[in-house]
Amino acid sequence: xxxxxxxxxxxxxxxxxxxxxxxxxxxxxxxxxxxxxxxxxxxxxxxxxxxxxxxxxxxxxxxxxxxxxxxxxxxxxxxxxxxxxxxxxxxxxxxxxxxxxxxxxxxxxxxxxxxxxxxxxxxxxxxxxxxxxxxxxxxxxxxxxxxxxxx
Numbered sequence: 264x265x266x267x268x269x270x271x272x273x274x275x276x277x278x279x280x281x282x283x284x285x286x287x288x289x290x291x292x293x294x295x296x297x298x299x300x301x302x303x304x305x306x307x308x309x310x311x312x313x314x315x316x317x318x319x320x321x322x323x324x325x326x327x328x329x330x331x332x333x334x335x336x337x338x339x340x341x342x343x344x345x346x347x348x349x350x351x352x353x354x355x356x357x358x359x360x361x362x363x364x365x366x367x368x369x370x371x372x373x374x375x376x377x378x379x380x381x382x383x384x385x386x387x388x389x390x391x392x393x394x395x396x397x398x399x400x401x402x403x404x405x406x407x408x409x410x411x412x413x414x
Contacts, residue, residue, distance in 0.1 A: 266306055266307070267304065267305050267306065267307050267308050267310075267311075268302060268303070268304045269302070269303045269304075270300065270301070270302040270303075271300045271301050271302075272300065273298045273300045274298060274299055274300060275296040275297070275298050276296065276297045276298065276299060276322075276325045276328055276329050276332055277325075277328065278325045278328055279296035279297040279298075279321075279322040279324070279325045279328075279329075294322075295319075295321040295322075296321060296322055297318070297319060297320045297321050297325045297326075297329050298318075298319045298321070299316065299317070299318050299319070299329065299332050299333060299336065300316070300317055301314065301315060301316045301317075301336065302314075302315045303315075312389050313387070313388055313389070314340065314386070314389070315384065315386045315387075316333055316336055316337065316384070316385045316386075317382065317383070317384050317385075318330070318332075318333045318382065318385075319380065319382050320380060320381040320382065320383070321380050323381070326381070330356055330357055330383075333356060333383065333385065334348065334353060334356060337352075340387075344369065344387075344389070345367075346366070346367055346368075346369055349364060349366045349371070351364055352364065352366075352371050352373060352385075355373040355375075356373060356383060356385065359375045359377075359381060359383065360373070360375060361373060361374060361375060368389065368390040368391060369388065369389055369390065370387070370388040370390070371385070371386070371387055371388075372385070372386040372388070373385050374386070
C-alpha cells in the first residue's frame with residue numbers, strides 16, 4: 264500500500280514571474296508561472312516506494328531552466344538512492360520524449376504532456392523501498408506563495 268505521502272508545495276521557477284506580452288494584453292487570458300513539484304509515497308515514512316516530479320511549463324520563456332531544475336532535483340536523489348540519472352532519462356527530459364527504463368533497481372518513467380501546455384511527469388518506482396528522504400535538501404516556499412498559486 265501507499266499510505267504515507269509527502270508532497271512539496273507548487274514552486275514557481277525563478278525567472279517565471281512576468282506574464283508574456285500577449286497574455287498581458289488580453290484581460291481574459293489566464294497566465295500562470297512555470298512550476299515544479301514532487302510527491303513521495305510509500306507504506307511508511309521510512310519506506311518510500313514511488314517518487315514523482317511534475318514540471319509545468321506554462322511560461323515557455325523558462326523552458327530550459329525548468330528542465331535544468333527538474334534534473335537538479337533528480338540529481339539530489341543520487342546519494343539517498345545510490346543512483347545517478349541515466350543519460351536516456353536526461354535526454355527524454357530535455358527533448359520532451361516518452362521513456363520507460365529500468366536502471367539499477369529503479370523503474371523510471373518519463374511522461375510528457377503537450378495539451379495545451381507543456382508538462383513533464385517523471386516517476387521513479389523503487390524496487391526496494393528507500394529509507395526516509397533527507398528533508399534538509401528541500402526548500403520551503405516564502406509565506407503566501409503557496410496560497411497565491413492555489414488561487
